[in-house]
Amino acid sequence: MALVFDHVSYTYAPLTKRQIKEGQEQLWALEDISFEIEDGEFLAIAGHTGSGKSTLVLHLNGVMNPTKGKVLWNGQDLADKKVADQARGDIGVVFQYPEHQLFAATVYEDIAFGPRNLGLSADEVEERVKEGLELVELDYDVFKDRSPFELSGGQQRRVAFAGVLAMRPTTLVLDEPVAGLDPASRNDFLDLINKLHERGITIVMVSHNMNDIARLADRVLVLNGGKIAGFGTPEEVFSHAAKLREIGLGVPDAQLMANELREMGLPLEERLYSPERLANAVAALLEGR
Numbered sequence: 001m002a003l004v005f006d007h008v009s010y011t012y013a014p015l016t017k018r019q020i021k022e023g024q025e026q027l028w029a030l031e032d033i034s035f036e037i038e039d040g041e042f043l044a045i046a047g048h049t050g051s052g053k054s055t056l057v058l059h060l061n062g063v064m065n066p067t068k069g070k071v072l073w074n075g076q077d078l079a080d081k082k083v084a085d086q087a088r089g090d091i092g093v094v095f096q097y098p099e100h101q102l103f104a105a106t107v108y109e110d111i112a113f114g115p116r117n118l119g120l121s122a123d124e125v126e127e128r129v130k131e132g133l134e135l136v137e138l139d140y141d142v143f144k145d146r147s148p149f150e151l152s153g154g155q156q157r158r159v160a161f162a163g164v165l166a167m168r169p170t171t172l173v174l175d176e177p178v179a180g181l182d183p184a185s186r187n188d189f190l191d192l193i194n195k196l197h198e199r200g201i202t203i204v205m206v207s208h209n210m211n212d213i214a215r216l217a218d219r220v221l222v223l224n225g226g227k228i229a230g231f232g233t234p235e236e237v238f239s240h241a242a243k244l245r246e247i248g249l250g251v252p253d254a255q256l257m258a259n260e261l262r263e264m265g266l267p268l269e270e271r272l273y274s275p276e277r278l279a280n281a282v283a284a285l286l287e288g289r
């Protein structure tokens, strides 16, 4: 197992000795989180605002270290700086609004930054830049010399992605990768992420969109108040609509509809419904099939 969370708790504000003496209670951003990310899977992380998603993501390549517990990468503790340095190319983290982190004068230089830091030769760096741009479907000759600041928002985000992909990560961690994009770019991006997954890259994606999660993810981890509130396949997790509602989350539209119809007595099986599947099931019932 490449990545394992072993009883991880994290606090942004550890109590002082005095506060402990006074009996103040410790606030946790993450509390006793244990799970494993399987190689090659598409794992979604859901939870309402402040539930700990970004904090968890920052633990995945050693940017943050647990206050208690461990994050293991191939059996090694990511709190060890040497291990975290090795993991950094292997586990690519794309933060929310990654385009804010573009900095170089040209697209080429921006993408080349990471590979160059790996100590690769100029030829190898060029190859990585080409590869990164190809993966995000931007033309190398058209874009390499352009300023990243003169691109559209969606193109900027692709360049930021390319910089992470140029490191050839085996795991790609994405914190709300389609936030703020228009519907067409959203779909392009999700298709791109899905393609990367199909190439064998493990994907960990923070998302608020239950329809996207239902469509793309193999498993969903639900956080609430820094704790795990659900973990399983989308079928399993979305069958608990009431519990999800309690913690401020919805279920996919088609599933919501299926749950309502089931409550009205329609004999629909307990499983995940896409709009097409639901339409077929209802049509079959109407025709008495």
Ligand SMILES: Nc1ncnc2c1ncn2[C@@H]1O[C@H](COP(=O)(O)OP(=O)(O)OP(=O)(O)O)[C@@H](O)[C@H]1O
Pocket: 012, 013, 029, 047, 048, 049, 050, 051, 052, 053, 054, 055, 056
């Ligand atoms: N830099 C920080 N300093 C102190 N507390 C923080 C800091 N960043 C986050 N927190 C707190 O930690 C908890 C988890 O925050 P986190 O950013 O991980 O949530 P999130 O699930 O990513 O939320 P969102 O959906 O809004 O991005 C929240 O209670 C938040 O207020």
Ligand SMILES: [Mg+2]
Pocket: 053, 054, 055
């Ligand atoms: Mg966040």
